[in-house]
Amino acid sequence: MIKISDSITLARTKFKIRRIRLTLSLIMISLLCSILILGYIALERSAASLNEFSNQGLNGRYLVSVSRWNGISVYDKVANEELFSEAESLYKKSVEEEKKTYKEYGIDYYEDLSQAPTATYGGSDEKYFNFGSKYANQVIVEFLQSNYPVTKTEKIELLLKEYGAINKYTAQPFAAKNGSFTMLQNGQEPETQKVINDDNYQKISSYVSYMNSVDDDLANPFIGSDYKLEKNEIPILVNYEIAEKFLGLKPIDTSATEQEKYDRIQELRKRVSEESRTFCWRNDASKALYATALIANNDKNSNVRYNLGNDTCSTPTVKEDKRSTEEVLLEKENTKLQKELGQYEEPASKFVTVRPIGVMPDMPDSMYMSDVKDFLQAMTSSTLDRGSAIVPRDLYEKNVEDEVIKDIFEQKTVGSSFMEILFGSDAYIAEFSTADEMREFIKDVDCASEYCGPDVSLKVETFSNNAAIIYDTKNYAMNIFLWVLLASSVVITLLIYIVINRILADSRKETSVFRAIGYSRFEISQIYIMYIALFSSIVSILTTIISAVVVMAVKSIYEPQASLYFTNFFALDQTKDFVIVDFSILIPLIGVPVFVIGIIASIIPLIINTHRSPLKNLRAE
Template identity: 25%
Template sequence: MIGFVDALTLARTKLRAKRILLIITVVVSGLLFGVLSTALFVATGITRSTESFFTKALDNRYLVEVQPNIPDDILGYGDGFEEPSKEVVEQLNSMQDAYIAKQKSIYDKYKLPFDKTTVTPILQANPFGGKDGSGNPIKIINRDSPVYQDYLKQRKQAYIKTAKNTVNDLKKIAGPAGATDYYNTRSISLQAQSTYLKDGKETFKPKTNDMSTVSYMDYLTSNVKDTTYVFTDQTLIKRFIYPENNIRKQTKDAIPVVLTTQEIAKMFATELGIDKRPTEPAAQVAWTKDLQQKANGYVYSVCYRSAGETALMQKTMQANTEIAEKRNDKNYTPPSLQYNLPTTPCGELTVKKDTRTPAEKKEAATQESIQKDLGTYQPLDRRLLKFQIVGSFTLADVTGQAQNATAYISYLLGPQYTNGSFIPQQLYDALPANVQNKDVLSQTGTGINADYELFENAGIKNTIVSFPTLTAARDFIKNDACEIYSSDCNKPFKASTYGSSYLAVDEISKFIQSIAPIALAIAMTIATIVIWITMARVIIDSRRETAVFRALGAKRRDIASIYLLYSLLVASLIVIFMLVAGFIAASVVESLFSPQATDLAKVAYGVFDDLEPYHFIGIDITALGILAGCIFGISIVAVLPPLWRNVRRSPIRDMRDE
């Protein structure tokens, strides 16, 4: 049998025949696979850069936000929309009766007549209609009823007794999965009761709570106005806090906060002299640095007023408007008790005029006593809260992720939170009590969140779990918990990545894995056909040569090895073309986007020094090897049919063609 080198010598002469056809074959197949290799180079680059970026930025700390999976009915999500069961109706009615009885006894105590129709009903006709079997309107739970709140609380208490989703339960699951640390987070919202004091001054206007026109990004950047913060372990937001030696401006008389650069620019642009946020990544780096300098240590004030005082403020504002409007109306009787709005920031409301009769005064005092007895009395209270900016971060704009490459990169690398402000727990804990204002800052909200403490005290609370590797974090999210928004979750916990989209790398590879086989199949099919045609043409044109070789003593196997080697040579050319074309294309992508992406990465984490460039080109030897293997494979497949026909031909037939 012919030796390898000799077969190669003879095969190489074939490359010089049918040159145009060969060039077309190499270019067409090379370009097809070139597109794939470009995608591969770029995807590898993005994956590697993102991974190394996260390794550095996240300090090998892959955070997972874990929420206890509390069934919707326990939280009362369906109540007020669906018809309650007979048993529930019976229970609610008896609770309502007890409530009415209690109210009546209090009224009796003050020797006042009690009208039970003034009590908020527990059931009400479904405002959306519907009738039951006997033609009566369907009744649903009235969520505004105080009895319903009690009922819900009882239901939660019953649930807590048997719940299997406490922090301890979590540790039993996450511990074996590799979790190293567990952190508490706790959000506060004083939205309804706080006012941002622009330039330290308080302005008075009726509170509105219209969220319908607010975008998600607006919502995430109205924390200063709404006083919504998340208490978070300092370790988790360490990289956002300005370096220790720079916090010389920090005073100990204000609550330290970390805000988004977006919100700082929105709220304090004039005060701090911050320009509009540029769109160019390179300019963003400079802008972010400038903002950090200027925002560091900035103190702003917010006035907190208790629910009672907030209500009184609203009432006073309404009364003042009414009095002014009806100044000339002789039939108008102004209220007998009038207040002045505060004259100092977050000051007290003072009595402007009190013309109440003794009976009116007594009635008011009695009402207050009744409210106290019922536990619904709201005292008048106010607090001037001072906050100081000690850190910032740039929130990824998730809405822009699909728009272009830079938007995608900033989505990929940027911090991702469902909130836009933090209070670093340790810095807060170090403050004097009068600055902490714990009684105010422990309020957690109303409605569904009202019983947050009930769960928290039972250890059922949101927890941030830290894993040392991406794999451990991913496996925990995938195997041990449901997705955060899943509606049919059978596991005790729901989980998602926290703080960044480090699993986006998985998304990329998942996307590639889903699309790669199709793209590869298309490229392989077309390339096989092209190579087949070429091989068949070359082999047919070489029939006489084959016959001569046979006459000179070549065995069928010798002829086969020459053509197989020829097809492998063609495949090698295609592989070279593919690699060169792919590398050039990926280099173009690299030069177009790498500087921008590197800047975006810097902006994303506010890390400006020694951050490795973000690359769009990476070499995955295995994947490239598979691509090359596919090309060699199809070349062999493509040469076999014409070769099979060729070696079976009688050499004499091809000699005689002369």
């Protein structure tokens, strides 16, 4: 048996033959092995990083909203003779009571036809509900509350429990009960023309005037870590655009780098609570009195002059009254009468301050995108933004102790009018542990036709994110990449097989010489196996060097950019490391499969070369 040292020496000698082909073969195989192993590592590390990024905040949570169908077709269910008659009966009873009371005060009674619950149009006998009538709304609301399960918490809870929901939250409109909610401009209630010319004022005022409240568990991912909040200020979340307007910052350019985008978002998160906005709330009576005072003070012939007060948002008081005694007495009698009928409202006003304590991604302006990046970002972004500010409910209840403010923004579990119920955004938010559970719930519970009968007319849709789509996309992409990787492995294996097979098939002359000087077939095989081992070792070394250079380049150049990109892409509150590729023990071990493939590739040429006559091999050369 030939010594190992001798077989190594003889194998090394073969490396001096056909050096160009050998060098090209080594480089090609090393490059292919580097591509294969780095591709596998990159797929594994990138998938893990993508999972980590996409599961931050609300991104990886399977949430759905359960609400009423916002469809006018529901009107068909309430527009029936039975409900018409019930509303008209309530109205007639109220009119009779008012007539009696007015008669006691000696005041002429004029029926308020605007409160009539039904009306006809165009000479037709067909009746319609008057949505401005409190009597019509009373009847309709009672009907809807008894027929729509979303108003019945216990039914929703049983339904969610049946489908395995792991959490239940609520989202409700957060708005003043009545009156006006006007943002101050330079500390004063604004004049119309100044408002029109102030874009920042208009957008902030519009965004904050109609708010929604959600449970803090949903709002927490967007709340800043070091916000400032004074007592009785209403905490709100705003989108990036409104946050810029609060801080007076110009929008960042669309061509900005990922670093510039990240820096801007971090600036908004850090500074947004520095600014607040104060609103003047006036109830309907105060609003009417304030309007009357402005008109009277601007009318030279007015008999009444009002004192608007030194402080804005104060209730006007009478400064000068030139009316007759009869007119004054009549007004007092009317006020007394309204109080007795329960129709009088004391004028009231209140300063209300809102302060942003966090930011969230902007809601997509349109379902139509200009490029793939915008589309993907819209699809993967998670946000509570729906064009209005979000109030973290628990934090609001903890911070606001002023009873007047609490009363102004009293949270209602159901609407008090048909239009509020029909078009309101009250909803339950359900969370499921898997995408499949969420899909099953939507499939079984969602009413696609707006009305599916009592207790089942629910609108169910994904809330805040597209976690299920992201989940599916990642799985599909992973499967595609794995198949591509498998196909590449097969191709690379065939190339390695062909190269080594060709090298050994062309070694007939060396085999003949070895046979001629007395080496056995086994000893010749030992030499070529050692040659393949050295060949594999060189491939392993070259692959390790190439891979190390690529890994260092990717880590220093591309990973920081990828970290910023995906931090912005998924709207995370702070940057995280996105690992594209890493050095692995698998890289230097690539020589093992190359050696195995080489052994398999050498079997046939070795058998042919060692079993043929040395003379025939030499003649063939």
